[in-house]
Structures are given as C-alpha cells and as structure tokens.
Amino acid sequence: MTLEARDVWFRYGPRDPWVVRGVSLAVAAGEVVGLHGPSGAGKSTLARLLAGMAAPSRGQVTVDGHPPRPNRRERRPNPVQLVFQHAELAVDPLWKVRATLAETGAPDEVIAALDPELVPPRLLDRFPHEISGGEAQRVTLARALLARPRFLVADEITANLDAITQAGLWHSLLAAVRAEGIGVLAISHDRPLLDAVADRVLDFADLSRGARAGTP
Numbered sequence: 001m002t003l004e005a006r007d008v009w010f011r012y013g014p015r016d017p018w019v020v021r022g023v024s025l026a027v028a029a030g031e032v033v034g035l036h037g038p039s040g041a042g043k044s045t046l047a048r049l050l051a052g053m054a055a056p057s058r059g060q061v062t063v064d065g066h067p068p069r070p071n072r073r074e075r076r077p078n079p080v081q082l083v084f085q086h087a088e089l090a091v092d093p094l095w096k097v098r099a100t101l102a103e104t105g106a107p108d109e110v111i112a113a114l115d116p117e118l119v120p121p122r123l124l125d126r127f128p129h130e131i132s133g134g135e136a137q138r139v140t141l142a143r144a145l146l147a148r149p150r151f152l153v154a155d156e157i158t159a160n161l162d163a164i165t166q167a168g169l170w171h172s173l174l175a176a177v178r179a180e181g182i183g184v185l186a187i188s189h190d191r192p193l194l195d196a197v198a199d200r201v202l203d204f205a206d207l208s209r210g211a212r213a214g215t216p
C-alpha cells in the first residue's frame with residue numbers, strides 16, 4: 001500500500017501564488033518518511049492535501065490508486081489520518097477525553113485497553129483544560145490510531161513540547177505504527193528530530209525545485 005502525491009500543485013486562490021509546486025512523493029506501508037522545510041514553505045498545505053482535506057489544483061493524491069478521502073456515504077474513517085501541532089484546537093473543549101476518543105466509533109473496551117504509555121487511564125475522565133499540552137497531543141494521536149489508519153501525516157506534532165515530552169511522544173508513535181505497519185509522513189522544521197525518527201528524510205525545497213521557476 002502506498003500514499004502517493006504525483007505532480008501536485010496547489011494555491012489558495014486563482015490569483016494567489018503557488019504554495020505547492022509540482023510535488024511528487026510516496027510513502028510505503030510501514031515506512032516513516034520525514035519531510036523537512038522552514039515555516040511558511042507549504043508543508044501543512046501539503047499535509048492537508050495528502051489527507052484529502054483539500055483537493056490539489058493540479059496533480060493527484062492517491063492511496064493505492066484511490067483518492068484518500070472515502071466517499072462520505074460509505075461512513076469509513078479516512079485511511080490517511082492527520083495529526084497537527086495544535087492539539088488544543090483539535091479537541092472539543094466541552095468533551096472529556098473519553099468522549100473525544102469514542103468519536104472514532106471505538107467501543108469502551110478498546111479505549112480502556114489503549115496502551116497506558118500512550119494515554120494513561122487517569123486522563124480519560126478529564127476535560128482538555130485539565131491535561132497538559134503533551135497529554136493533549138497523545139489524545140489526538142490515540143484518536144488518529146483508533147481510526148485504524150493506513151497512513152499517518154504527523155505535522156509538527158511535537159513543535160510545542162519540551163525535549164523529554166517530545167521523545168516520549170515519538171517513542172509511543174513509532175511503537176504503535178511499527179506494530180500496525182502504518183506508513184508515516186513526519187513533517188517538521190527540525191532536521192535533527194526527523195533524522196532521529198525517520199527512515200529517510202525529504203527536503204520540501206528539493207521536492208518543489210524542478211518546478212520552482214514556472215507554473216504548470
């Protein structure tokens with residue numbers, strides 16, 4: 001199984017500059033690929049395209065040849081789950097952690113059986129304002145994993161966290177994806193972090209380079 005972008009171009013409006021310029025990349029099942037680039041380069045935009053949350057202006061994103069986002073009528077979770085930097089914006093402040101995790105359709109016993117290193121059980125009955133930033137990011141990661149994705153796009157997921165919390169979260173993530181054969185695109189401006197967690201690292205500027213001078 002492969003998550004693939006083929007000559008993907010994107011801009012936010014017909015008069016806006018191109019943010020993603022002819023990017024092609026592939027992530028295989030079970031592979032952890034790093035995507036490095038500075039802030040503002042277009043990495044988050046590409047992340048949303050890969051998760052099917054926006055459509056490319058030109059080019060294609062596919063999961064094994066199919067669009068990443070399933071037909072809504074099929075009621076299947078997206079095989080490409082996106083986790084991003086701001087966990088606090090990704091959870092409902094009025095829902096306890098248990099309810100946030102249950103939104104995936106996972107039964108109570110599956111939530112109760114989550115790896116306690118990923119989500120300690122004591123967090124389940126707390127509201128988002130009663131947990132730390134690192135704990136909130138663990139909850140959004142667990143929610144993505146409960147959707148049983150084939151691919152995870154992890155966009156600056158530890159950018160707000162101290163080094164020890166960062167290491168712990170990546171340890172949990174890598175253990176989970178290795179166990180399930182989930183492919184990961186790990187996006188960060190932090191090259192040493194990507195070198196530590198990824199099997200190989202791509203540079204966003206290199207991916208766009210061939211097309212930089214022109215338009216499609």
Ligand code: ADP
Pocket residue numbers: 012019037038039040041042043044045046
């Ligand atoms: P990165 O993740 O590498 O920091 P982004 O993909 O967030 O980069 O942003 C790339 C460019 O796209 C920036 O110039 C940003 O201002 C612009 N951009 C991001 N989101 C929007 C949006 N919703 N509408 C218009 N422009 C946007």
